[in-house]
Amino acid sequence: MARQRRLSDIPDFLHTSPFLPVGTRGDSHDPIQKVQVKPSLGQIIRSKHFRTVVVFIVIALVLLTLPTKIRNYHSFARLGISGPKCYFTDPVTIPSIPEGEVDWSHFAYTQYATTPDALCSSLMLFSALHQHSSRADRLLLYTPDLLSSPTATHLLSVAQNIYEVKPVLVEKQHKNNVHYIWADSYTKLLAFNQTQYKRLIHLDSDSTLRGNIDALFFLPSAEAVLPRAYWLEKPKLSSHIMVLQPSTMALEKIQKAIEEATRGTYDMEIINSLFGNECAILPHREYALLTGEFRSPDPKHMAFVDGKGEWDPAKVMQEAKFVHFSDYPFPKPWEETSAEEQEKVVPACVVDEEGKVDCRARDIWIELYKDFKAGGR
Numbered sequence: 509m510a511r512q513r514r515l516s517d518i519p520d521f522l523h524t525s526p527f528l529p530v531g532t533r534g535d536s537h538d539p540i541q542k543v544q545v546k547p548s549l550g551q552i553i554r555s556k557h558f559r560t561v562v563v564f565i566v567i568a569l570v571l572l573t574l575p576t577k578i579r580n581y582h583s584f585a586r587l588g589i590s591g592p593k594c595y596f597t598d599p600v601t602i603p604s605i606p607e608g609e610v611d612w613s614h615f616a617y618t619q620y621a622t623t624p625d626a627l628c629s630s631l632m633l634f635s636a637l638h639q640h641s642s643r644a645d646r647l648l649l650y651t652p653d654l655l656s657s658p659t660a661t662h663l664l665s666v667a668q669n670i671y672e673v674k675p676v677l678v679e680k681q682h683k684n685n686v687h688y689i690w691a692d693s694y695t696k697l698l699a700f701n702q703t704q705y706k707r708l709i710h711l712d713s714d715s716t717l718r719g720n721i722d723a724l725f726f727l728p729s730a731e732a733v734l735p736r737a738y739w740l741e742k743p744k745l746s747s748h749i750m751v752l753q754p755s756t757m758a759l760e761k762i763q764k765a766i767e768e769a770t771r772g773t774y775d776m777e778i779i780n781s782l783f784g785n786e787c788a789i790l791p792h793r794e795y796a797l798l799t800g801e802f803r804s805p806d807p808k809h810m811a812f813v814d815g816k817g818e819w820d821p822a823k824v825m826q827e828a829k830f831v832h833f834s835d836y837p838f839p840k841p842w843e844e845t846s847a848e849e850q851e852k853v854v855p856a857c858v859v860d861e862e863g864k865v866d867c868r869a870r871d872i873w874i875e876l877y878k879d880f881k882a883g884g885r
C-alpha cells in the first residue's frame with residue numbers, strides 16, 4: 509500500500525493533480541522527489557554570486573543534464589528546448605467532414621485491451637461509435653492472454669459480428685517495475701504500427717463517447733494531435749484521446765522508448781517526449797473532459813475554462829463529446845465500490861452567494877458512473 513502512494517510511481521499526469529488526496533501530492537515524503545529537487549536548488553543558491561550571464565549558463569547546463577521529467581517543470585518547455593512546446597500553441601479548429609466521396613478505409617478508431625474488463629469497456633465504446641454512425645474502421649489491439657478467458661473470447665466475437673471491429677493480436681507491452689495500474693499502458697502505443705491507415709483516433713476505453721467525432725480525421729496533418737493535460741500545473745499533454753499518423757519511423761521511436769521506460773514513465777510520458785514539439789492541440793473542452801473536473805476544488809475551474817467563459821457544469825456536459833473516467837484513486841467505473849468509498853469522492857453541492865444550492869456537478873458525476881455501469885450489463 510505504501511508503495512502505491514509514492515509520487516515517483518505515479519505517472520506525470522497525476523503529480524500536481526488537484527484530485528489527488530492530501531498526502532499523495534507534492535508534500536509527500538517521497539525519497540526520489542527529494543533527491544531530484546536538491547541539485548537544482550543548490551545550483552541556484554550557489555550561482556547567486558555569479559553575474560547574470562554566468563548564472564544563466566550554469567542553470568541551462570544543469571537543466572540540460574537533468575532527467576526530462578524535471579526539465580519539463582521549467583519554462584524551457586516553451587522554447588522547445590525541453591517539454592512539449594506545442595502545449596503553448598492554440599487548439600486546432602475542428603474542420604467539417606468533406607462533402608462528396610471520402611474513402612473511409614484510410615481512417616480507423618483504435619482501442620487496446622489487455623484484460624476482460626478493459627475489453628468490455630472497449631466494446632461499449634465501439635457500440636457508441638456505431639450508435640453515433642461513425643464511418644471509419646474500428647480496430648481493437650488485444651493480447652494473447654485474453655484468448656484463455658471465455659468472457660473475453662465471447663466479447664471479441666460480439667465486437668466482430670455486431671460492431672464490425674477488426675481484432676489485431678499484439679504482444680503485450682508490459683513493465684514489471686512500474687505501478688501495476690499503468691504497467692500495460694504501453695500497449696496502446698502499438699497503434700502506430702497500423703500503417704495501412706493514414707490516420708487513427710485512439711480512445712482510452714475507460715471513457716464515454718457522447719457524439720460523432722469523425723471530423724477529427726480531417727484535421728491538418730500532424731504526427732499527433734493531443735489535448736493538454738489541463739488539470740496539471742506544469743505543461744503536459746494527455747494521451748487518453750489521440751489523433752495519430754501511424755508510420756514505421758514513429759513506431760521505431762516508440763519501441764525504443766518503451767524499452768527504456770522505467771518507473772514513472774508511462775505511455776503519456778513517452779508521447780510527451782517523442783511528440784511534444786511536433787504536435788497540435790486538441791481542444792479539451794469537447795474532447796478531453798475528465799470526470800474529476802466535476803469534483804475540482806477550484807470553484808471557478810480556471811484551468812478547465814482557460815479564460816473562455818465561466819464554469820457551467822450543465823453546459824460543459826452538453827458540449828462534451830468524450831469524457832474520461834479519472835478520479836484516482838477512486839477505482840475505474842467497471843470496478844465495484846462501497847457506499848463509503850463513493851461518499852468520499854462524490855462531488856459536493858455548491859452554495860452560491862444568494863444561498864442557492866447547486867447540485868448539478870454532483871448529479872452529472874453520479875449519472876456518468878451510473879450510465880457506464882448500466883451500459884456494461
Ligand SMILES: *[C@@H]1O[C@H](CO)[C@@H](O)[C@H](O)[C@H]1NC(C)=O
Nearest residue numbers: 677678679698701702759763
Ligand atoms: C507491426 O505490424 C507488423 C505487420 O502486421 C507485424 O509483423 C509486427 O510484428 C508488428 N510490430 C509490433 C511491434 O507489434
